[in-house]
Amino acid sequence: MTLLWLESSLPMVRIDRNHPASLQRQIYDLIREAILGGALAPGTRIPSTRSLAAELGIARITASNAFDQLIAEGYLETRKGDGTYVGRTLPDDLLALPEDPRLGTRVRPPQLPSHRGQALERLWDQGVYQKAGLRPFQMDAPALDAFPFELWGRLESRHLDRSAAMNLAYCDPAGHPPLREAIAAHLRAHRAMACDPGQIIITHGSRQALNLAAQVLLDPGDAAWIEDPVCPDARTAFTCAGAHLVPVPVDEQGLDVAQGEALAPGARLAYVTPSHQFPLGVTLSLSRRLELLDWAFRAQAWIVEDDFDGEFRYAGKPLASLHGLDRQARVIYLGTFSRALFPGLRLGYMVVPQDLAKAFRSARALADRGSSLVPQMALTDFFNEGHFQRHLRRMRIVYGERRNVLVEAIRQSLGHLLSVRVPDSGLDLVADLEAGSGDVALVRQLARGGIKLIALSSLYQRTPSRSGLVFGFAGFPERSLRAGIGRMVELLGEPG
């Protein structure tokens, strides 16, 4: 370590040859801090790079590179034939900084973010988004152990050679056109949906799709039907758009359209999960589908069909979508690849009416200019080469087995407490608690022991709630499901 006073005007300059920062950077930092801290006043003459280098025993080029940077940034200035000075035009009074600037001392309390920013902070505090690993029986993950990642890697790298480079500039914000064609073909063939690629908007998944729908369809104060109970994501997205939420009860036929009309006939939007209602798992009946479409037509309202689990039906083929029944272009259909492929992919899509395509494309462009391109290209091949259908077929078998194992384990070990029906679709199931047991307290108790469930009653808004536990089973091999139930038995044996 070298320790010096440099002429009278310069503060102590410490150069440490073992410091990770380069010598040039150390000189730059020290002079900059001396100016900003007021130790070197505007107009002060600075020694030449030659004498600085000599005193510090360093190469002159090192000192002069540091000076060049300080000159470029306005800290120093040169006068022809007259050496280097601290910039004269620097506002003297602004150079006095609070003590210990390195600690970022704040002498006034920070200004708060916007009201929306404060609401977002509260959401964070409520734990709405926090995730900590994957514990049984979280619902976030599909069977990552069964995804063909090596194949996927090959599909991605195919598009990463020089010949493909020119495709990697900005693309259509609505998504890679061949991917939109592949999705449209899939929906036509497998979900009875007549749509063309121009109606498809690629998203970063359902949550973004919900936000785009809320932005494009709802003005602040507009009424929106949501299912009761409902998935928290939908509630959050529509609330953030300033909508007035109208919880509509769900019975064994799905959303009760007549009650929705009684509560808010003039709502602008209805949010539904027709294939597999979350969390109850019921299917929206055909009569209700027709009633809902009829209401939307009469009220000139929109229907947001969130088909997040639509691909996973264990008896027969996936049910036709509500979108496929819609003759009035009232339905906005949301699909995701987080469950069919993997969540880290961050891709999903929406099918929007032709009349709204421009507004949705614009909203998507404004949000973030579109999704990452290489994953979109790989997904296109995954569809076009038949992997998607093959993977779904395999996964339906895997998930059907996981579902059976979970139901059996619950019945065997927790049958005295929980009653459960075998769901015929979806990646989660509800087990009802004996009357009188509080699901919220139970879920909290189990969480302390590493078991992650959702209390059914916490998903209700207004309707008298059922008490139960929502289990996700897709992300866990059969032995983990059994072990999870074993752990529950253990925890429930302990004094709460």
Add this chain to the structure above:
Amino acid sequence: MTLLWLESSLPMVRIDRNHPASLQRQIYDLIREAILGGALAPGTRIPSTRSLAAELGIARITASNAFDQLIAEGYLETRKGDGTYVGRTLPDDLLALPEDPRLGTRVRPPQLPSHRGQALERLWDQGVYQKAGLRPFQMDAPALDAFPFELWGRLESRHLDRSAAMNLAYCDPAGHPPLREAIAAHLRAHRAMACDPGQIIITHGSRQALNLAAQVLLDPGDAAWIEDPVCPDARTAFTCAGAHLVPVPVDEQGLDVAQGEALAPGARLAYVTPSHQFPLGVTLSLSRRLELLDWAFRAQAWIVEDDFDGEFRYAGKPLASLHGLDRQARVIYLGTFSRALFPGLRLGYMVVPQDLAKAFRSARALADRGSSLVPQMALTDFFNEGHFQRHLRRMRIVYGERRNVLVEAIRQSLGHLLSVRVPDSGLDLVADLEAGSGDVALVRQLARGGIKLIALSSLYQRTPSRSGLVFGFAGFPERSLRAGIGRMVELLGEPG
């Protein structure tokens, strides 16, 4: 083709063995349409699968699979020992559909989207987001011909094997933690920024970062300073958040802080591009930086520092950021990888004050749950293995040469019309037009000939505007730049 009447109740059923849809699907579709179209009334008895199969000459399993699906969806119902019927509970009056349902005939005019949705449509119509390939001298693309895509492909596929599978569930919405560490280390080492990984939020690029900043920091009606002239993206993001925009003139020292204070001393936010003002290319001087920070401290306002071209300085190192001077945690710093790497990657980042980290993480989670994971992992390696610095060094040389070629070509061939200075940073430059020439008309004339420029005057809001042309040069090899100027000469020789 088989053509039949099935008993008295069923309409004509056409089965086409050459049709791309399976026989099962054809039967399903025909019966479903007959029910929805009213040809088959609720309660009508349907022939058995056995007789249907016999009449059509198909396997019975085909017919019975089609029936199962129709039963599952509620179109048909079975009664024990009594065959199959059209669902009795279907609401009779809802089954009458408008004519030619396949064409989606709309008998009422569609309801309009929300006011925001309508504004988004207008933005689209104004061509704000439209992109049509890459023509000289568009500014959207870096030198895609010089990016190491093969290396990138290897880095991506490294993370796509079975062992990595468990990492591919949902990740931290603020971004892959090792990537945030790598970026923080880069900023500490190369941009004089003291920040820790907890302050870094990975985004889909600058546009998303601008939206997040607008949401978290601005309430509707809040005043926000923007540079005049300004990049349209920033204007759009703040406008969409309902902010009242205050254009503040830019001179050769950058944003005129004193004028900003005179116009709107109580603004909540100032948007600046200090390293390379867009479009003028000037650097915000050190005095102005200090004045701006001082104002933000006194007004308790935020500064959004958009450093989109900060890495590209041709003389010496990149300039230190405004963020590095900030001792009061007023600066939100935006960086992008669209220019340093490639736009199709859709990754960028922001560095936010500790106090705001929670609100920004929450906003990011709400928007779309975070970015695609595999590209984030590849980018982490790209940093940690030294490729990022190496690539930037190479690109500074490539871009410096492209800049020189463009300036020389303009001076040689268009010197009578345009005057241009060699910019010392950035991937674009401004050429001033001779007084009296209208840049908007000129840009329109050149666009018809395949040359894409921006009229400088169109980027001004309020300040008396300069007339000039904004050229992007990064995306074009030297021969394309020369050819583009040649084409301009040709076009300008033709009668406008």
